[in-house]
Amino acid sequence: MTTIRDVAERARVSPSTVSRVMSDSPRISEETKERVRSAIRDLNYHPNVVAQGLVKRTSGSIAIIHSGISEFFENAFFSEVLGGIDSVLRHEDSDLLLSAASNDEIATLERVIRSGRAAGVILLRSRVSDPLIDRVHQLKVPAVLLGRPMDGAANVSYVDNDNVQAAYEATTHLLKLGHREIGFLGGSDELVVTVDRMKGYRNALMDFGLQVDARLCVPSFFLERGGYLGMMRLLALSTRPTAIVASDDILAIGAMRAAVELGYRIPDDIAIVGFNNIGLTDLVNPPLSTIDVQMSELGRAAAAMLLRQIRTPSVGSEHAILPHRLVIRKSCGAKLENSLAEEC
Amino acid sequence: MTTIRDVAERARVSPSTVSRVMSDSPRISEETKERVRSAIRDLNYHPNVVAQGLVKRTSGSIAIIHSGISEFFENAFFSEVLGGIDSVLRHEDSDLLLSAASNDEIATLERVIRSGRAAGVILLRSRVSDPLIDRVHQLKVPAVLLGRPMDGAANVSYVDNDNVQAAYEATTHLLKLGHREIGFLGGSDELVVTVDRMKGYRNALMDFGLQVDARLCVPSFFLERGGYLGMMRLLALSTRPTAIVASDDILAIGAMRAAVELGYRIPDDIAIVGFNNIGLTDLVNPPLSTIDVQMSELGRAAAAMLLRQIRTPSVGSEHAILPHRLVIRKSCGAKLENSLAEEC
DNA sequence: CTGAAAGCGCTAACAC
DNA sequence: GTGTTAGCGCTTTCAG
Numbered sequence: 001m002t003t004i005r006d007v008a009e010r011a012r013v014s015p016s017t018v019s020r021v022m023s024d025s026p027r028i029s030e031e032t033k034e035r036v037r038s039a040i041r042d043l044n045y046h047p048n049v050v051a052q053g054l055v056k057r058t059s060g061s062i063a064i065i066h067s068g069i070s071e072f073f074e075n076a077f078f079s080e081v082l083g084g085i086d087s088v089l090r091h092e093d094s095d096l097l098l099s100a101a102s103n104d105e106i107a108t109l110e111r112v113i114r115s116g117r118a119a120g121v122i123l124l125r126s127r128v129s130d131p132l133i134d135r136v137h138q139l140k141v142p143a144v145l146l147g148r149p150m151d152g153a154a155n156v157s158y159v160d161n162d163n164v165q166a167a168y169e170a171t172t173h174l175l176k177l178g179h180r181e182i183g184f185l186g187g188s189d190e191l192v193v194t195v196d197r198m199k200g201y202r203n204a205l206m207d208f209g210l211q212v213d214a215r216l217c218v219p220s221f222f223l224e225r226g227g228y229l230g231m232m233r234l235l236a237l238s239t240r241p242t243a244i245v246a247s248d249d250i251l252a253i254g255a256m257r258a259a260v261e262l263g264y265r266i267p268d269d270i271a272i273v274g275f276n277n278i279g280l281t282d283l284v285n286p287p288l289s290t291i292d293v294q295m296s297e298l299g300r301a302a303a304a305m306l307l308r309q310i311r312t313p314s315v316g317s318e319h320a321i322l323p324h325r326l327v328i329r330k331s332c333g334a335k336l337e338n339s340l341a342e343e344c
Numbered sequence: 345m346t347t348i349r350d351v352a353e354r355a356r357v358s359p360s361t362v363s364r365v366m367s368d369s370p371r372i373s374e375e376t377k378e379r380v381r382s383a384i385r386d387l388n389y390h391p392n393v394v395a396q397g398l399v400k401r402t403s404g405s406i407a408i409i410h411s412g413i414s415e416f417f418e419n420a421f422f423s424e425v426l427g428g429i430d431s432v433l434r435h436e437d438s439d440l441l442l443s444a445a446s447n448d449e450i451a452t453l454e455r456v457i458r459s460g461r462a463a464g465v466i467l468l469r470s471r472v473s474d475p476l477i478d479r480v481h482q483l484k485v486p487a488v489l490l491g492r493p494m495d496g497a498a499n500v501s502y503v504d505n506d507n508v509q510a511a512y513e514a515t516t517h518l519l520k521l522g523h524r525e526i527g528f529l530g531g532s533d534e535l536v537v538t539v540d541r542m543k544g545y546r547n548a549l550m551d552f553g554l555q556v557d558a559r560l561c562v563p564s565f566f567l568e569r570g571g572y573l574g575m576m577r578l579l580a581l582s583t584r585p586t587a588i589v590a591s592d593d594i595l596a597i598g599a600m601r602a603a604v605e606l607g608y609r610i611p612d613d614i615a616i617v618g619f620n621n622i623g624l625t626d627l628v629n630p631p632l633s634t635i636d637v638q639m640s641e642l643g644r645a646a647a648a649m650l651l652r653q654i655r656t657p658s659v660g661s662e663h664a665i666l667p668h669r670l671v672i673r674k675s676c677g678a679k680l681e682n683s684l685a686e687e688c
Numbered sequence: 689c690t691g692a693a694a695g696c697g698c699t700a701a702c703a704c
Numbered sequence: 705g706t707g708t709t710a711g712c713g714c715t716t717t718c719a720g
Contacts, residue, residue, distance in 0.1 A: 001401075001458070003713060014691045019715055027689055050403065050460035051713035053394045055696045057345075061441065061461070073427035074623060076420075082442075083417035090444035095461060097405065097441055098426075100434035114345070116394035116697090117405070117439060224627065253627060279418060283568065283597060285629050347697055358707045363699055371705060395697035399712045460713090 002045045011039040022047060053116060062089070062306055063097040063118035065108050065132075071222045075250050076278040077295055078124070081146065084299020085122065092307060105132050113141050120310045122146065122302050126158075126192040142309040144302045147193050148319075157309060157317040159301045163193055166291045166324040167200025167245060170273045173289075173326060174243040175208050177333060179271060182216065183234040183241035185227060185251050189219040197247045197275065216241055220251060227254025235262060242270060243332075249274040249281050252288055256331070267333030277327055286330035294322050346389045355383040366391060397460060406433070406650055407441040407462035409452050409476075415566045419594050420622040421639055422468070425490065428643020429466065436651060449476050457485050464654045466490065466646050470502075470536040486653040488646045491537050492663075501653060501661040503645045507537055510635045510668040511544025511589060514617045517633075517670060518587040519552050521677055523615060526560065527578040527585035529571060529595050533563040541591045541619065560585055564595060571598025579606060586614060587676075593618040593625050596632055600675070611677030621671055630674030638666050 008015045013032060020028050021036040039045075053059045064085075066072040082096075089096055097118045101108035109132065112118050120142030126133065128150050136143045137156055145158035174182055184201045186194040202212045218233055220226035227246060231254065234241055246252035252274030256266055264270050266286055274281060277292035301320050308315055328334050352359045357376060364372050365380040383389075397403045408429075410416040426440075433440055441462045445452035453476065456462050464486030470477065472494050480487045481500055489502035518526055528545045530538040546556045562577055564570035571590060575598065578585055590596035596618030600610055608614050610630055618625060621636035645664050652659055672678050 001713095004715095005713080015713085016692080016715075017690060020690085023715090029689065032689085044454070044458075046455055046458040048398075048458075048460045048713050050394050050397045051696090052715075053696095054392075054398055054698090054713080055715045057696070059394065063439075070427070073423045073430070079417045079423055083414070086417070086442065086444050090446055093455075095407075095441045095443050095456070097439050098430065099439050100430050102434055110388070111390055111437075112439070114388075114390040114392075116392045224623065257627060279568065280624070280627075283601060283624075283628065345697095348699095349697085359697085360699075360708080361706060364706085367699090369705095373705065376705080392697050395712090396699075397712095398697080398714090399699045401712070 001048075002043045004045075004047065006043055007036065007039045007045050010043065011036040057116075058310070059116055059119045060093060061095045061097045061118045062303070062310070063099050063112045063121045064124065065099050065101055065105055065112065065121060066124055067101040067103075067105050067108075072124070074224075075222050075248070076280060077222075077248065077250070077276050080278065080295035081124075081299035081302075084296035084301075085303040086299075087296070088300050088303040088307070094307065106135050109135060109141070110139070113139065120144075120306045122306055126150070127190050128192055128195060129190075142306060142313065144306040144309065146298060146302055147191075148196075150192055155317050157305055157319065159298055159305060159320045159322065161293045161298075161322050161324045163196035164200040164203070166275070166293070166326075167197035167247075168204045169200075169324075169326050170245050170275070170291055171201045171204035172208075173328075173334070174245065174271060174273060174332065175204060175210075177243075177271065179241075179243035180210060181239055181241045182243045182245060184217045185230045185234070185244055185246040185255055186217065186219045187222045187226070187247055187251070194219060194247055197245075201245050213239060215239070222248050222250060224250050224254040224257070227251035227256075228258045229254075231255035231258035232262075235259065235264070244270060244272045246272060246274045249276045249278045249288060249290055252290070252331075253280060253284055256284060256288070267331050271333040272331045273326075274331075281327075281329065284331075289329045289332035289334070290327050292325050292327050294324070297322055345392075346387045348389075348391065350387055351380065351383045351389050354387060355380045401460075402654070403460055403463045404437060405439045405441045405462045406647070406654070407443050407456045407465045408468065409443050409445055409449055409456065409465060410468055411445040411447075411449050416468070418568075419566050419592070420624060421566075421592065421594070421620050424622065424639035425468075425643035425646075428640035428645075429647040430643075431640070432644050432647040432651070438651065450479050453479060453485070454483070457483065464488075464650045466650055470494070471534050472536055472539060473534075486650060486657065488650040488653065490642060490646055491535075492540075494536055499661050501649055501663065503642055503649060503664045503666065505637045505642075505668045506665050507540035508544040508547070510619070510637070510670075511541035511591075512548045513544075513670050514589050514619070514635055515545045515548035516551075517672075517678070518589065518615060518617060518676065519548060519554075521587075521615065523585075523587035524554065525583055525585045526587045526589060528561045528589050528591070529574045529578070529599055530561065530563045530591040531566045531570070531595070538563060538591055541589075545589050557583060559583070566592050566594060568594050568598040568601070571595035571600075572602045573598075575599035575602035576606075579603065579608070588614060588616045590616060590618045593620045593622045593632060593634055596634070596675075597624060597628055600628060600632070611675050615677045616675045617670075618675075625671075625673065628675075633673045633676035633678070634671050636669050636671050638668070641666055 126147035220230035470491040564574035625632040
C-alpha cells in the first residue's frame with residue numbers, strides 16, 4: 001500500500017507538505033506542488049480516507065437506513081430515489097452506505113453514525129410518531145428526511161411534495177369525471193405520506209359536498225400484494241367504489257390485478273389513479289394515470305441538502321417542496337386520450 | 345463522542361482491556377468482562393470502526409461498483425440481487441457501499457479499495473474482455489463476480505447460473521411447441537451472459553437440425569426500451585419469427601409492448617420466454633414465461649462468498665453455479681395452463 | 689514556504 | 705489477567 005510517506009520521500013518533502021498539496025494549500029509553492037503531484041501520479045497514490053476520517057472526524061459516506069426490506073427493494077419508487085441520490089454523490093467523491101436495520105432502526109442509526117461509518121443519513125419515510133427522527137435530532141446527526149415531519153416535530157431538514165394538494169387534484173380529477181363513490185388505497189396509516197394523501201382525498205370529497213365514508217379508506221402496505229389485498233376489500237363493500245385513488249403506483253397496479261381478476265374492466269367499471277409515476281405505469285394495461293412526484297429529483301435534492309448540512313452545519317435546517325403533476329393515461333377514463341397532462 | 349478511554353475509566357481498567365472484552369478474549373476474567381460490558385452499555389458506547397479499520401487495515405464494508413446507472417437502477421434484476429446481498433450483510437455488521445463509476449470503472453475501483461473504504465467488491469457483470477476483472481485480480485482485491493469470467497480469464501471467484509443450459513431449455517421449450525423461426529433478444533453482446541445465452545439458443549436450434557440465422561439474433565441493452573427497439577427490428581424481418589427468447593425479462597416486456605402495439609397477439613402470433621423471473625413477469629398481460637435464476641440467492645451467495653474471501657484469503661477462489669428452472673406462464677403458449685413448472 | 693511533533697481512536701505486541 | 709507502549713495513515717498546530 002502506498003502511503004503519504006512514500007509520496008513524500010519520492011518528492012523529497014515531508015508528509016505534511018504532501019497533505020497540504022492535496023488540499024491545495026496556498027502556502028505551497030507551485031514548484032513543489034508540481035513535484036508532489038507527479039509523485040502522486042507516479043505511485044498511483046490514493047489517500048487513505050479511513051485515516052483521513054479518523055483525524056477529520058467525519059466520513060465521506062452518507063447512509064440510508066432501511067428496515068422494510070421488501071418494501072424497499074421491491075418498490076420502484078426507492079430505486080428511482082436511489083438513482084437520484086447516486087447521481088449527486090458520484091460527482092462528490094462521496095459514497096452511499098446502504099444499512100439494513102435488523103429490528104431496531106435507532107440502534108442501527110447509532111451503530112452507523114457513532115461508529116463513524118457515515119457522516120449523515122437520509123431517512124426514507126416519516127411516521128406520524130417517529131422516534132427515529134427524534135433521535136436523529138437529539139444526536140444532532142446531519143439528516144434529511146424524505147417526506148415531511150409531523151407538525152411541530154423536530155426541526156429536521158426535509159424534501160417532500162405537497163401531498164395533500166396532489167391527492168386533492170387526483171381525487172378532484174375523478175370527481176370531475178363523474179365518480180361519486182371513490183375509494184382510497186393507502187400505505188400504512190402510520191406514515192405521514194398516507195395521512196397527507198388521505199387528507200387531500202377527503203378535502204376534495206368535502207369540497208364537492210360529499211360525505212367521507214371511512215370504509216372506503218383502506219390502509220395497506222407498499223407492495224403490489226398490498227394493493228391486491230386492499231382492492232379485494234374495497235370491491236367487497238356494499239357501497240362499491242367506481243374509482244380508486246391509490247397512494248402508490250405499485251398499490252394501484254395490485255389493485256388493477258385484483259379488479260381484472262374479479263371481472264371488472266378498467267377504466268369502465270373502475271377508474272384508477274396512482275401516485276409516483278414509476279416506469280411500470282406505462283407498461284401495464286391500461287396504462288396508469290398517476291401523480292408524478294419527481295422521484296429522481298427527490299433523491300437528488302435530498303442528497304444535495306444532506307451534503308450541505310454536513311459541510312456547513314451552520315446553515316440550519318432546510319426544506320424543499322417539489323412540484324408534482326397529474327399524468328393522465330388510460331386508467332382513469334378521461335376522454336383526453338392524447339396523454340394531455342394538466343400541469344399542477 | 346464516547347471513546348474507548350471513557351469506557352476504560354468508568355470500568356477502572358485500561359483501554360486494551362476494553363478492547364479485549366469487545367473481542368471476547370479468553371484471557372480476561374468474567375468479572376472484569378461484566379464490569380466493562382456494563383460500562384459500555386451505560387455510556388452507549390460504539391467502537392469507532394474507522395479507527396478499527398485503520399489498525400486492522402480493513403473495512404467492514406463491501407462495495408458494488410456500477411456504471412450503467414439506468415440499467416442498474418431500473419432493472420428489477422439488480423434490486424433483487426441487492427436485496428439478497430443485503431440480507432446476508434445485515435447479519436454480519438457489514439455495510440454495502442454503492443459506488444458510482446463516473447466514467448472509469450477501474451479508477452473507481454482503485455479509489456474505493458485503495459482508499460480503504462471497502463474491503464472487497466462485488467462485480468455485477470462480466471464482459472467478454474474485461475479489464476476491470478483483470479485489474480481486480482492484479483491488485484489482489486477480494487472480489488466476487490456475478491456471472492462467469494470468460495474462459496481462461498483471471499482466477500476470480502464467481503456466482504453464476506448455467507446460462508448456456510438455461511437458454512437451451514428455454515429455446516427447446518419453444519421448439520417443442522412447434523416454433524421454427526425463433527428470435528433471440530439479448531443484452532450487449534460484450535457481456536458474457538449474452539454470449540452464453542445465445543450459445544444455448546443456438547445449440548438448441550442445431551440439435552433440432554435447424555439453421556441459425558444471424559439476423560434473428562438482436563443484441564440490445566437491458567432496459568424495457570431496449571426490448572422494445574430490438575423487437576421492432578425482429579418483426580420487420582422478412583423471415584419474421586413466431587417466437588422469441590429474451591435474455592432478460594425487462595427485454596421481454598419491452599418486446600411484448602412492441603408486439604402488441606403492432607397488432608400481434610401474444611402468445612398466438614408471437615410466443616415469448618424471458619429470463620430472471622422478476623416480479624413483473626406475473627403482472628404483465630399475458631404473464632411471462634421465464635427462466636428463474638434465483639436472483640436473490642445469487643446476491644446472497646455472492647455476498648457470503650465475498651465475506652469468506654475477505655476473512656480468510658487463504659481459501660482461494662470459489663465458484664457456485666445456482667440451479668435455474670423454466671417457469672411456464674401464458675406468454676409461451678404452452679397448453680399446460682396450471683403453471684406447471686419443469687424442473688431443470 | 690516547509691518540517692517536526694502530536695494526536696485522532698483503536699489494537700496488538702510486549703511486559704509483568 | 706491486565707497495563708504500557710507503539711503505531712495504523714493522516715492532518716494540523718507550532719516552529720522556524
